[in-house]
Amino acid sequence: MKRTSKTMSLPTFFNPKFLIIFTIKIYILSSTISNALPTSSSLSNVQFEAENSHNNEHEIPLFRKLNRRHLIDCLSSNPYLQISVNTSSRLSNEQYINVTVSGISRPSDKYWVAMVSPSHSSVKYCPLNTLLYKQTGDLSNLPLLCHYPVKAAFLKNDPDFLTCKKSECKKQGANGSCSTKTCTSSIIFHVINIRTDIEFVLFDNGFNAPCILKRTTPLPFATPNKPLYGHISSVNSAATSMRVTWVSGSMESQQVQYGNGKSVTSNVSTFTQDDMCGGIVKSPAEDFGWHDPGYIHTAVITGLQASAKFSYKYGSGAVGWSDEVQFRTPPAGGSDELMFLAFGDMGKAPRDSTVEHYIQPGSLSVVDAMAEEVATGKVDSIFHIGDISYATGFLVEWDYFLHLITPLASRVSYMTAIGNHERDYADSGSVYPTPDSGGECGVPYESYFQMPTSLKDKPWYSIEQGPVHFTVISTEHKWTPGSEQYNWMKSDMASVNRTRTPWLIFNGHRPMYTSAKSALVSVDLLFVTFVEPLLLQNKVDLVLFGHVHNYERTCALYKGKCKAKPVKDANGVDTFNNSNYAAPVQAVIGMAGFTLDEFSPIAPDWSLKRISKFGYSRIHAKREELNFEFVDSNTRQIEDSFRIIKK
Ligand SMILES: [Fe+2]
Structure with a gap:
């Protein structure tokens, strides 16, 4: 690994x-x-x-x-100070825990509570770790806590705290009045089963110069081995076999039970801190961001029918079973119709008022909107094209991400492409030597999302669903002429039988074109030089990229020039007729969660629509017609649409 x-x-x-x-x-x-x-x-x-x-x-x-801040000792102690939780001593797989801090003499906006895991994590000042943080690019006055909290919240998040609406009298005065009054704050934490026990720690002095005041006792999960976060992906274009992947604290093989009494045993893997990237200076993944991932179980279930519903559950008698899940296989490659959702750069955000490493503010609305769509039964599959969880070396965030997407990914095929935030790190084999993966170097990504690739760390593949051939590349691995991936994508696209799958869609993470203000650092011009000719030669219909955090679509584009522009159909929808093929239409769809990017003031000629809102794309392909829609996840409204026809 x-x-x-x-x-x-x-x-x-x-x-x-x-x-x-x-x-x-x-x-x-x-x-x-x-x-x-x-x-x-x-x-x-x-x-x-x-x-x-x-x-x-x-x-x-x-x-x-x-x-990156120094942790100092609190100078005074308060005999009344208490921190408590409203939960039993053994945690369930998902719950909202109310953490109450009482006995505070003077309410202040400097108090905060962190959730740490495992409970024995050191959250003290860790001066020798100072060097470790330099690689993040921040060379300011450095740290530090020795281990990173899962999440944290200021006590002032409780609106009653600073005004001391919840108070207690700790000492009565001689005249019967209260001489010592203390104040209380309650903060809610959304906690999911991350297998290792947790602890809540009360700090004073804000984030800038924190000191520890109190800790709760360790809180273990009742079932740390519970099989959780199951998701499904395609293994081939026949759609008669699917991969189920889940997480458990147990390394013993488990089973998927599906259909009418069928069962298959899991293969089990994990990864360790030694599998993460780093150098003399450790990466977050190797050090302060590490969290034990437990064990990743995966099993391929076979003998299914395409476009068919079935139910499954995973686990074992020893560790328990998941709930039974209803799933629908995608349509077989070469069949007549496909409805899929696509997006990039989604990540995750807390479902409470806490803060945590790397929040993607749009992710919750996008997941919730897509979950509604999936629940209707009309969605065949999902493509998440890079920048998946943004855990970036803070490993516990993979669990939170997997939990977030479970309503989607457990019910339809969830296919992925790798992004810079999964793979990039200096001297690790990535094209770009930025530290964007936080030292993960693709290892957690490939463990959780096992796509139909040929080998480890060669995350490119193709898959056919309905009338669409998807060529999925890694923009983070070598793609220039002579490279293994270049040769593969060239032969893959050349081999497509356009009678069987009339639509050829090219997916990757970094775009070739964007008119966002960040264009200079988001686009690699060599990509246009070397890869774009392959798209034209092979008559790619549609190109989907992420990385830039907005929505933008182009004309039929080649070398920065419009080879064709759409005409309006009877409904006023932009329509390209690819019976007279001109060039690929490209769309940037990195608007699924990360803070949105602004566009440059003037749109280039090739840019036909630019929207900086959170959402996802919904694509409906029939044999002679492909309909593309951009859905605003907050309003559920279609903000843009276009068609490509072959009639
Ligand atoms: Fe990216």
Whole structure:
């Protein structure tokens, strides 16, 4: 599983390749031309730009910077201070826990509570870890807590706290009045089964200079081995076999029971801190962001029918069983019709008022809207094209992401492409040496989302569903001529039988075109040079990318020029007639969760629609017609649509 070279001799950020790339970005942006490697003054520019770019790209919240602050001792103790939880000593698989802090003499906006796991995690000042954080691109006054909290919340989130509406009298005065009054705050935490026990810790002095006041006792989960977070993916185009993948604290094989009494045994895998990327300076995944993933179980169920409903459950007598789930197989490749949802860059967000590492604010509305669609039974499959969970080295967030998508991914085929936030890290084999995966280097991604790829760390594949052939690439692995992936995508697209699957859709993560303000750093121009000709040669109908966090679609586009523009049909919908093929239509669909990107003030000629709202795309393909819709996840309204026909 190991991706990285442990022989890397320099910390990631000081890796020459890394410096060169960011130096180039700075010089492009500032129009300052220099071919020299950074001097000490340009190094600070590099650092500034890297941090700026990192902050823009990663939207580092204040909470994330918590780990870069010094933890000091609280100077005073309060004899009345208490922290408690309204739950039994053994936690269920999902619950909202009310954490109550009482006995506070003077309400302040500096108090906060963190949920940590496992309970023995060190949340003390950890000065030797200071170096570890430099690779994140933030070289400011560094840390630190020794282990990162799962989530945290200020006591002032309780609207009654600062005004002390919930008070107790701890000491009566001589005249019968209260001489010592204390205040109480209650904060709700959404907790899911992450297998390792948890603890709530009360801090004072805010995120900037926290000190520990109180801890609860450790709270274990009642069933840490419980099979959870099952999701399904296609293994081939026949749609008669499907892969079920789930997570459990137990390494013993379990089963999927499905259909009428059929059963198949799971293969079990896991990964460790040693499987994560890093160098002399450890990555978040190797160190302060690590959380034990338990065991990933996967099993391929066979003998199914395409486009057919069936039920399944997974687990064993020893660890218990999941609920029974209703699932529908996608249509077989070559059949007449497919309805699928597609998007990129979704991530996750807390379902409580806490903060956590790397929140994608649109993700909840997008998941909820798509879950409604899936529940109607009209959706055949889902394609999530990169930047999946944004765990980026904070491993517990994979559990929260898997929990979030369960209503979708357990019921229809959930197919994925890899993004920079799953794969990239210096000296690890990724095309781009940025630290965007936080040291994960694709290992957790490939464990949780086992696509029909040929080998580990070669995450490109094709699949056919209904009348569509999907060619799915990794923009994060070499794709230039002569590379293994280039040869594969060339032969894959050339081999498509367009009578069997008239539609050819090309999926990847980084776009070839965007008119977002971030275009300079989001688009690799070599992608247009080397890969776009293959799309034209093979008459690709539709190209879907993410990475840029908005929605944008193009004309029939090649080398930055419109080869054809759509005409309005009787309903006023833009329509391309690919019976007279001109070039691929491209759409950026990275609007599924991450903070939205702004567009440049002027749209280029090739850009036909630009929308910066959260949502997803809904694509309905029949043999002679492909209908594309962009759905606003907050309003459920169709904000844009277009058609490609072959008649
Ligand atoms: Fe991305």
